[in-house]
Every structure is written in structure tokens, then in C-alpha cells.
Amino acid sequence: MTDQSCVAEESVLSFARGHRLQHDRVRDLWIVQAPEKAFVIEGSAPHILRLLDGERSVGDIIQQLANEFSAPREVIAKDVLALLSELTEKNVLHT
Amino acid sequence: MTLPSPPMSLLAELTHRCPLSCPYCSNPLELERKAAELDTVGWRSVLEQAAELGVLQVHFSGGEPMARPDLVELVSLARKLNLYSNLITSGVLLDETKLEALDKAGLDHIQLSFQDVTEAGAERIGGLKGAQARKIEAARLIRASGIPMTLNFVVHRENVARIPEMFALARELGAGRVEIAHTQYYGWGLKNRDALLPSREQLQEATRAVEAERAKGGLSVDYVTPDYHADRPKPCMGGWGQRFVNVTPSGRVLPCHAAEIIPDVAFPNVQDGTLSDIWNCSPLFNMFRGTDWMPEPCRSCERKEQDWGGCRCQALALTGDAANTDPVCSLSPFHDRVEKAVAEASEKPELVYRRF
Numbered sequence: 001m002t003d004q005s006c007v008a009e010e011s012v013l014s015f016a017r018g019h020r021l022q023h024d025r026v027r028d029l030w031i032v033q034a035p036e037k038a039f040v041i042e043g044s045a046p047h048i049l050r051l052l053d054g055e056r057s058v059g060d061i062i063q064q065l066a067n068e069f070s071a072p073r074e075v076i077a078k079d080v081l082a083l084l085s086e087l088t089e090k091n092v093l094h095t
Numbered sequence: 096m097t098l099p100s101p102p103m104s105l106l107a108e109l110t111h112r113c114p115l116s117c118p119y120c121s122n123p124l125e126l127e128r129k130a131a132e133l134d135t136v137g138w139r140s141v142l143e144q145a146a147e148l149g150v151l152q153v154h155f156s157g158g159e160p161m162a163r164p165d166l167v168e169l170v171s172l173a174r175k176l177n178l179y180s181n182l183i184t185s186g187v188l189l190d191e192t193k194l195e196a197l198d199k200a201g202l203d204h205i206q207l208s209f210q211d212v213t214e215a216g217a218e219r220i221g222g223l224k225g226a227q228a229r230k231i232e233a234a235r236l237i238r239a240s241g242i243p244m245t246l247n248f249v250v251h252r253e254n255v256a257r258i259p260e261m262f263a264l265a266r267e268l269g270a271g272r273v274e275i276a277h278t279q280y281y282g283w284g285l286k287n288r289d290a291l292l293p294s295r296e297q298l299q300e301a302t303r304a305v306e307a308e309r310a311k312g313g314l315s316v317d318y319v320t321p322d323y324h325a326d327r328p329k330p331c332m333g334g335w336g337q338r339f340v341n342v343t344p345s346g347r348v349l350p351c352h353a354a355e356i357i358p359d360v361a362f363p364n365v366q367d368g369t370l371s372d373i374w375n376c377s378p379l380f381n382m383f384r385g386t387d388w389m390p391e392p393c394r395s396c397e398r399k400e401q402d403w404g405g406c407r408c409q410a411l412a413l414t415g416d417a418a419n420t421d422p423v424c425s426l427s428p429f430h431d432r433v434e435k436a437v438a439e440a441s442e443k444p445e446l447v448y449r450r451f
């Protein structure tokens with residue numbers, strides 16, 4: 001895997017200014033609000049992004065999700081790192 | 096009957112007043128005066144109803160929205176309602192104190208407009224002496240505040256060659272995003288079309304400059320092309336009454352900011368009905384919603400749910416009937432009118448400036 005965004009288990013991430021996670025009550029969707037656009041996030045992504053508080057490390061988030069969903073840690077880690085790397089590359093998240 | 100899906104964005108045109116007089120202003124030719132503007136209570140209700148209806152983002156615009164003394168209060172309410180707030184401003188009324196108040200109120204993003212990179216070019220379009228220096232100072236203040244900033248440049252024949260310098264200015268000022276928007280030819284822009292419409296060669300050069308900048312990375316670039324040179328129309332507003340709602344200074348509710356030119360229909364006002372009723376039930380919003388209204392060649396076109404027949408206001412302005420296919424489409428029987436406009440746009444008439 002080529003990891004250019006350098007998101008690792010030790011990383012502590014949060015939303016960059018001008019971006020936030022929000023539940024759209026009217027459409028019952030999770031969205032990320034961003035400058036002049038909003039995009040829908042689905043599947044496991046809202047569960048992951050809800051845990052970003054600027055304090056917990058990526059590793060802590062992986063562990064918490066593995067516990068919550070009783071799933072193998074390495075499966076969760078792969079999903080979490082892929083999502084967080086992608087959003088970091090897009091400057092939605094930062095360390 | 097199922098209700099239409101709710102709007103995503105609200106364009107809140109707080110006022111038509113503005114210190115600039117750009118000849119391509121998106122406001123209508125008939126500008127609304129201060130005495131007709133909704134008061135603070137009226138705008139608060141618009142925001143509350145918009146959030147309730149399903150709007151996610153509110154764009155505070157004008158005119159110059161900073162001419163309204165209640166802007167901070169409205170931004171603060173938007174934040175409380177979980178509406179993402181964007182301020183679309185010329186920056187000439189911005190100072191450190193005002194910016195700090197907006198920041199504290201929870202403003203999410205600022206779109207700062209520039210008319211050009213040169214002082215002479217900027218003053219020729221905006222008509223306000225010293226505006227460029229004030230805008231640059233505004234950009235510095237915004238950058239220092241940390242509020243995400245998009246620089247917006249409207250381009251036309253006179254400044255289109257300076258797109259590379261526009262990107263350089265955006266990078267120098269630390270903007271995260273730049274919008275290069277070709278002038279849209281409605282209202283004031285249409286009045287000045289022959290003076291502003293770029294040639295095909297200019298457009299190609301502009302597109303090359305945008306692509307070169309995107310390839311460099313590090314700056315997010317939005318590019319709005321002039322559809323007079325296209326052969327398929329744009330999906331105007333993402334479809335009439337589908338994603339977007341505009342409220343004018345006096346409270347009129349429109350499917351787009353140019354829609355007041357549509358004849359033979361009542362323009363609903365938030366003072367007479369709820370936003371929800373207007374969005375769902377008003378004749379204006381249902382006039383061109385979906386595909387049932389479409390004539391040929393749209394009706395049997397496979398792209399009808401991609402471009403939604405293009406722009407109603409452009410169809411009206413160029414063919415005399417808002418229910419026609421947008422003449423930008425090469426399948427339109429009126430497409431020659433667009434080609435003629437392009438051919439005639441080299442006579443350099445004088446600019447007609449926006450005024451009350």
C-alpha cells in the first residue's frame with residue numbers, strides 16, 4: 001500500500017476548519033459539510049468519523065470499533081486507515 | 096402524491112445594496128431598495144424554516160451582505176440551526192473587528208470576490224476607487240483568522256488573459272480554493288454581453304491555464320465555463336426546484352437568482368406563506384420541475400435528467416419562451432442565436448454599470 005498521507009495508528013486526527021460531520025435529520029443521512037459542498041458518507045464511515053475528537057489516536061479508534069462490532073482488529077484497521085488516509089489527502093481531516 | 100425532495104442550499108440575498116457596480120452583477124436589473132428589505136425577524140424565520148425543510152448550507156449574499164448590521168446575528172443563528180454558513184462578500188466593508196465577530200458567531204467559510212488582479216482592471220469593473228487594496232487586506236485578515244477562504248474571480252474578455260496571475264494571487268494570499276467563473280449572461284451580464292463574452296480562442300487559453308494550475312496541486316480549483324461556447328446546456332441550478340432556493344432581499348422565493356424575468360407567474364414571498372409550502376406547492380416552483388414540462392428535443396433526449404433542459408432564464412432571454420430547450424443545446428432550433436451572439440461579441444461596446 002502506498003501511504004502518502006502518513007496516517008498511522010499513532011496519528012491523532014480531527015476535522016480541518018470548515019469541515020464537520022453532521023446528521024441530516026430530514027433525509028436521515030450522515031454528511032460531511034465542506035466549503036460550498038456537502039457529501040454523503042455511508043457504511044462504516046459515520047461510525048469511524050464520529051470517534052474523531054482530536055484526542056483519541058487512530059489506534060484507539062480501531063480498538064474501540066473492534067470491541068463494539070466484535071470484528072477482527074486487522075479488518076477494522078484496514079477500513080479505518082483507508083478512510084482516514086483518503087480524507088486526509090483531501091484535506092478534510094488533518095493531524 | 097409524493098413531495099419533491101427538499102432543497103440542499105439556500106442563497107440568502109440579504110440586500111441588493113453594494114459599494115461596487117459590476118456590469119455583470121447577478122442581481123436583477125430591477126434592484127430592491129433598502130426600505131423593501133426583510134427585517135431581522137423576517138430573516139431569522141427564513142433560516143429556521145430552511146433548516147426545518149432540509150437545507151444544509153446557507154450562502155449569505157447580496158449585493159454586499161456586510162451592509163446588513165444584523166449579519167453576525169444571522170450567522171450565529173445559522174450555526175445554532177446546524178446550517179453551514181458561507182459569506183459571499185466583496186470584502187470592501189470588512190475589518191478586523193467585524194471579522195472577529197463573524198468568526199465568534201461560527202461562520203464556516205468565506206468566498207471573497209476579486210474583479211481582477213490589477214488595480215486598473217478591478218476599478219474598471221467594480222467602479223470603486225481603492226477597492227483592490229481593501230480586498231487584499233480583507234484576504235490577509237481572513238487568512239489570519241483561519242476561516243477557510245475561497246477567492247472568486249469572475250472572468251470575461253477584458254481579464255481572462257490574467258488567469259495565471261489570479262492563481263498566483265490566490266496562492267500568495269493563502270486561499271485554499273479558487274473559483275474561476277466565466278460571466279453568466281443574465282440580467283446585467285446579458286446587457287453587457289457583447290462587451291464581456293470571450294472569444295473561443297480566449298476560452299481555450301483560459302481552460303489551458305486552469306488545467307495547468309490543477310496539475311500543480313495544492314490549490315482546489317472550481318471552474319465555471321461560459322455556456323455560449325458549449326453545445327450541450329448546463330444543468331442549471333441542478334434542475335429547477337430540485338436543490339436550490341433563493342430568497343431575495345424583500346423575501347421573494349425563487350428557484351434561481353435570475354427567475355424574476357419569468358412572465359405570467361406569481362412570485363411567492365415568505366411574508367405570505369411558509370417556505371415549505373412555497374417549495375412544495377407554488378406554481379413557480381412546479382413550473383419547470385422534473386421533466387413533464389419539456390418540449391422536444393428535450394422530451395425524448397437521453398440527457399434530460401442530466402441537464403434538465405438547461406437554463407429556463409436563458410431560454411426565455413434568447414428565444415422568448417422560458418419553456419423552450421436552452422438554445423445553448425445544438426439540438427435546439429434556436430441554437431443559431433447563440434452562435435450569432437458569439438460572432439457579434441467583438442464590437443467592444445461601452446459597459447453599462449449596475450445601478451439602482
